[in-house]
Amino acid sequence: MLGKCLKHEWVETWFIGLACCASVILVSVLIMFILPTFPKLADSDVGVYVLPILILTLTIIGIAAVAGALFIGKYFFFYRYYKNLFTDQGYLMHTLPVETQDLVHSKLIVALIWQYLLAISYGVAIFFGSIGVYGLFNDDFTDYYDFLNGLREVFGFVFDVGKPEIALFALCMLLYPIMDMLFCFLAVAIGQLGKKNRFVLAICALVGISFVQRFAMNIVSAVSAVLNIFFGINFRMDTVEDVTAQYDIMLVLFLIIEVVAIVGAYLWNMHLVKNKLNLE
């Protein structure tokens, strides 16, 4: 039945996910095409008046698209989990002939698919946006190649630290949305235990959980630096090796925290949904 749950969850959510991804990409494409016209516009008579307005408008649209997609992409699934399982609709969902796990898994999988697609959309948007920015003053993209080279100089060390570190980093990045979404689900499951204002309680629970998670991550950063000392590596991190060692410890600890958080949030959430369901 997981397949059927997935199908219906997808049907009910695809338009929001697609809208988030599309809005980010469309805005970046818009920027890509509009920005190169700015130099010519600046030379015109009306440019002095129009250009600031245009820049302001584009900036607002860009920020709204990026922040909006980020916000909606996360909180839509947060709210949907609440509405679909813990309000009146829960009377239908929890009496379907499916396991509770199927309900939760279908929502988690679909939400994660859109989180990853949204992340890819941001990557695509950055690509289009940067073409617009660096294609401003000439058509042969010389500036754009310079921009890419500049990026390599700044972030090149990432590629120098070694494959294990890159794999660890990628794993951390892949697990983060899972942890993040499970925190959302757990917060909703905690919030529904209340008698009134359950959604507000869920938001409060999410803020609390996020605070604990960030606090733990910061502690880990500090602890990894301290551990570095015990590994006998230069604490000042003057060399790439020093940075790599620090990076290794931090990534491993982040990974442990993420795995523990994912397992804990999942089990706690499942316990609450199965045994502490509190429909209105």
Next chain:
Amino acid sequence: MDQFGQNSFNTDGYGNPANEPGNTAGYGNPVSEPGNAAGYGNPVSEPGNMAGYGNPAMGQGNPAGYGNPVPGQNPQDRPFMSADLNRGPRLPVFNEPMQRQGEVALLECRNLTKRYMPNRPAALEDINLYIEPGHIVGLLGPNGSGKTTLIKLANGLLQPTSGEILVYGKKPGPASKSIISYLPERTYVDAQNTVAKLVDFFADMYQDFDENRAMQMLAALGINPTERLKTLSKGTREKVQLILVMSRDAGLYILDEPIAGVDPAARDYIIRTMLNNYNPHASILISTHLISDIENILDDAVFIRYGHIFGQCSAERIHKDLNMSIDAYFREVFAC
């Protein structure tokens, strides 16, 4: 204790247990008892019973009310009366649990207790209930008596504090949910969806869902399947939900206030729908306050109060022995 391991009535500790001497039948004075000619049990249409249901306690020839103990009889030997609860006039409280016919009951509660908070009174306490296939059972009781809690437990929406509830011998889970067709008392479908989309959803999720039957019923009630639920009136939404629920060939239909929000004309259609569309080997458990509307289709009635099974019997028992409607009986037994 009876064969089911519980007192046949009086589970809340009031009055005589069923097996006490002088109370073998478990109910009160029969209608034909001397001195009760004009007492409760008069059909509504009978002369001298203009009140609509049952005569009040001042009934001629029965000034003390229905079910008075015979003068001189040991009070402990008299049958259990609703008046033993210090509420309302005296009426017999039947307690005749459905007899187990097969190996496995359709719905079975064994010492079922549900307590929402540890130090608060139980919403349901020590409930023992059997529902066999082929019965239409009314789950009746005043507000806050525990009806919805019992229904939620049967549907796996709540977990029992102690005891167990079984559907075809299985604890609530995907298997039991595939047998139960449940209509809650609230709108439980997404109002953004069209009716047709909901029909598709039910057809996809329930193997026993009959899409053609649903479409026929929608057409009969003049409901356009392409309309979104949010554009429909509350009553029409309830009709749609009931159609979805009754379009399944389920083993047990649990309907919580199925006709509360619909007009009287539609109620008749809905009740006919219930009768025409349910599998004869299935059972329907109906919880409602609109007893008079559904009592003609009830085979059995289970009365629940303060989380206890207060009484249960066949509808025929009330109609024949008391010569009164279940609605009238309910109003008297649960009179405030």
